[in-house]
Amino acid sequence: MSSENKDFGKNKAFLIDMTKCTGCRGCQVACKQWNQLGAEKTEFFTGEGYQNPPLMSEYTFTRIKFRDYEKNGQNEFAFYKEMCMHCNEPACASVCPVGAFKKTKEGPVTYDADRCIGCRFCMVACPFGVPKYEWSKALPLVRKCTGCYSRVKEGLKPACATTCVSAITYGNREDMIKEANKRIAARPEKYLKKLYGSEEAGGTSVIYLTALPFDELGFKPVTKRPLPSYTWQALRLVPGIFLTVGSSLSLLSWFNHRKERIAKEEEQRKSGATPKEES
């Protein structure tokens, strides 16, 4: 988790160009099919926009968010594919007490359901609100996008990236960043000059390109520092504190008890009693 020297450039990453997304939601369906996720009963206009279902959930690992806005007096739509960001240094993996989350060397962050004890710390920790819970079950587990690790391991692309004809590109992270910058340079009037995911939470394996400001699309502003470092700065002191407190208290009590023992012996010697008769 504290992997200072690891080079994430060779990790596989998604480049999602939202100016090219048509909102067909093919990726949403492909994800459900590959992961065999159940359908959700949906209603229109329940969430903040036109999207369905209203939120990611145990049945929906990725979804397209709709944002309507006005451009030159015209109503326009913007789309945002919401999914696990597969952080370079994932908060979920760092806080999981049993190490159920893992950043694989290929890039995706996987989840080992056999280890999980269901403490839901990963849900509290993830800055993007990704891990979801099986609230309907008596003994629930966590669910989230695994970056189609089972496919990626075999050299295939994730299901959503395979389905999408236009907006999703999949490849080495450094190439994706290069490609994104190339697109911005080619059409500076179209793109916002910022890549979401290049630095967020210490960098992620999902990179977004948009035309609209990110906060308007519902992207969360996230710290640039890798999240595990926030807790690690306190946790790394643990062994030291343990030894310091333990040894100073031991010394202190040894010293105080010795003082008392000496005083007692002194008293006994004065009164002339043998040590055995005290008490």
Add this chain to the structure above:
Amino acid sequence: MTAAKIIVNEIKGYHRFVKFLIVLVSLGALASLARFVFGLGVTTNLNDTFPWGLWISFDVVTAVPLAAGAFTLGAIVHCFHIKKLEPLVRPAIVTGFLGYSLVCVGLLLDLGQPQRCWHTMVYWNPHSPMFEVSMCIAAYTTVLFLEFLSPVCEKFGYHVPLRLLRTIEMPLVVAAASISTLHQSSLGTFFLIAVDKLHSLWYNPLLPLLFWLSAMCAGISIIIVEATMSHKYMGQPDESELLETLAKILPWGITVYLTVKVFSLVALTEGPLFNRPGLLVLFAVEVVCGVLLPLVMLMNGNVRENNRLRATAAWLVIAGVILNRFNVSMFGMEAPGTFYYPSFLESVVTIGIIAAHILFFVLIAKYFPIFEHHPETVDYSIPDHFRKNEQGHAHGAAKA
């Protein structure tokens, strides 16, 4: 008479209040059964936006500092050697042991897969504060159990284990203090990962230190309250003189806490402080009623000498710590426009856990010698002969 009959008769003789507690505990047990049958989603108000609710906020994050009396007092009495406070140690240990056992119960209820709780012992992730806390709680509950064995052995007159327990008493006290330091502070570390979630009124890098300091203040206050109440309601010896000593130590703890809190708020906080009026009110109540007011009260000698006022100040400190833990783990974590409140079942379980604590304390106090003054035979040298101890026991038993 069969054993069952004896037990029934015994229970019939209990005070009304104790019977009431038994009812509450049974209700709580039923409610927790419902959680396993119907699932967390149906029985609680938790959802993907609020994965942690009342059970984490109260049963774990708040109950742990409230059980801090044992280690604080243990360190004060044994390490700093303020020996006259010794009579308070045993009740504090019993409270601590009960507190931690019930924290474990609360944690198990909240886990999605409680049958796998042993996984934390097998799959280590030292980067996780949760791993650290669960290891510490397991270790510390064991330590408290061993410390608690002393009155049990005394009751049944098991001399050899008693001698053994006396021998390891000091190492246990030191272990208790160091382990507690770790997990009390690591509960604060939990929330360091919630970088953009916890409001900056509470989020700062010194959160672990603040948790540890406030836990000690809460621990001392709990002892004051507990001794006052068991004197008043259970006919136990009056320890006011000792409590005055504790009440003299307490303002020092609060002052250090306040200093660190102000420093971290002024110098280390990054986000905006005044953008959420509701949270601001909670913060103000926490600091004014839970920190400043008891501090001013306890600096006054008259307050420290007056049983009622002293207990009131201690109650304020406790309330302040409770509010603080809720602010950090619940209110401060809520995004604007969202709201979580515990469901009926969640509340019944928590009430049951609190009732269980009081109930077991009363029962243990009834059957075990926890309020007796430690006989002078407690010396911490390597045992030379076992008879010395026996005399001490006879002396203790005569009183019982």
